[in-house]
Amino acid sequence: MRTPRTAAVLVPLMLLALGCAPQNSSTATDTSASSGANQTPADCAQGKTMKDGVLTVGTDSPAYDPWFSHNDPTNGKGFESAVAYAVAKQLGFDHSQVTWTKVPFNTSYAPGPKHFDFDINQISITPARAKVVDFSDGYYNAAQAVIAVQGSPAADASSLADLKQYKIGAQTGTTSLTAIRDEIQPTSDAVVFKNTNDAKTALANGQVDAIVTDLPTAFYLAAVEIQHGTIVGQFQPSAGQQEQFGMLFEKGNPLVACVNRGLAALKSSGQLAAIEKKWLSDTVDVPVLQ
Known part of the structure; x- marks a missing residue:
């Protein structure tokens, strides 16, 4: 679920609709119709967070590199920390308006109410998990x-x-x-x-x-x-499908559609790819096990 700058990941970023299992895009929550088609991500997010003016983001502790740097999600360093703050900006929240909360990995995808707006913690999008929680579109594919x-x-x-x-x-x-x-x-x-x-x-x-x-x-x-x-x-799984990480939400959370709009904007601008390149893109020749 973490790598020094001199060694990183072979796996290319593919923005499809998952710390880890095969997933097709239909498992991520499709809530694109839940708000006006022409709204910005920030307009979409208004009134949809747990606390007005605050975006509450969950992750586990310890939070390993290269996903988070120095076990500190708040510093904006590491791939997932940087992605979380980039999405927050899309939703209209600056750095000071993002609050982090500890969420043990094994409880994140359990059914029931959540004490965060979304959790980002190398959580693979799987059909079983998607029955009781919602996922954003995938933001990273991993082997x-x-x-x-x-x-x-x-x-x-x-x-x-x-x-x-x-x-x-x-x-x-x-x-x-x-x-x-x-x-x-x-x-x-x-x-x-x-x-x-x-x-x-x-x-x-x-x-x-x-x-x-x-x-x-x-x-x-x-x-x-x-x-x-x-x-x-x-x-990779025998089905040959890339495993995808997605942001996790309480089932039925209307913020999913807004985050998906933010991710789409980050993809189209090239910012998401740039974040991946900064934190995860050094190439190392790791053999593939068949």
Whole structure:
């Protein structure tokens, strides 16, 4: 769900309508007709936030690079922090009008009322989640990546089949965990961790042979958080569809349409691509696991 500037992501940004699973554009919430077709995103957002004059944005803690810089969502640095503030500006909120709140990843997509206007935390758009929450259009597409310790047997794997014999873990509730079960299909049950921090600690301590996260997070963990960490490879779901991250909302939130207008404006102006290039675009040759 985070990478030093010298190592970043292979995966190109594709703005279609998801920390992680295949998704088609029909799963993101289509609320384009909920307000006037000619309204600006700022006009659309008036009166639709939890607090007048304030945009409340959620994310988890710790908030890893390259999504957030120095575990501080408020500084506008890191891909998702920068995207959140760019969207906020589109909605008519300046930096001082954005408030951040902690939202544990595993509770973000649970049904029921939310204490944020939207959550941005590498949350994959999936049909199951979209039944109980709403998503914006996708703002980023990500591959899954396998991390191991250099010199370990798992580090030498060159295919998904090679990984079947190993003990592999991921954070609970993530599409990384789903990818282990559906794509790698190890002979022993996937090891489930409360969060990515616990997963990387288990790998460093030899409790698991490998862990799976999204590719940008894998770069950061392997380079900074895990001593002698290495990225074994990356892979996409067998359906061949890109996994998409989307901003998450309480079901029925009318602000979704406004955020989608803001994202569309950021796409058409090239600003969203520029944010991705700044924080995520260095190319590293990571092998693809088939």
